[in-house]
Amino acid sequence: xxxxxxxxxxxxxxxxxxxxxxxxxxxxxxxxxxxxxxxxxxxxxxxxxxxxxxxxxxxxxxxxxxxxxxxxxxxxxxxxxxxxxxxxxxxxxxxxxxxxx
Numbered sequence: 001x002x003x004x005x006x007x008x009x010x011x012x013x014x015x016x017x018x019x020x021x022x023x024x025x026x027x028x029x030x031x032x033x034x035x036x037x038x039x040x041x042x043x044x045x046x047x048x049x050x051x052x053x054x055x056x057x058x059x060x061x062x063x064x065x066x067x068x069x070x071x072x073x074x075x076x077x078x079x080x081x082x083x084x085x086x087x088x089x090x091x092x093x094x095x096x097x098x099x100x101x
Contacts, residue, residue, distance in 0.1 A: 001084075002084060004082045
């Protein structure tokens with residue numbers, strides 16, 4: 001199983017990306033939640049509200065997820081980080097794999 005973490009500028013952007021990824025069946029589920037972020041941008045520290053996506057997918061879908069996010073994201077340099085998850089209950093893993101194309 002793969003978890004992909006992405007931050008978005010607005011709730012609408014997070015919702016649209018999440019919905020698009022699920023509709024295309026390149027992820028079984030996407031959670032999005034408000035977060036508070038501190039980051040360096042253009043020589044200053046920014047404190048901002050963002051929305052985090054936690055994308056749950058099959059291991060072989062990272063490239064498709066990355067492509068979709070880049071095409072639909074407003075950031076110049078969106079963060080798209082994947083984590084490979086080895087320990088997953090089998091019922092949940094089967095559900096994820098059954099949904100993928």
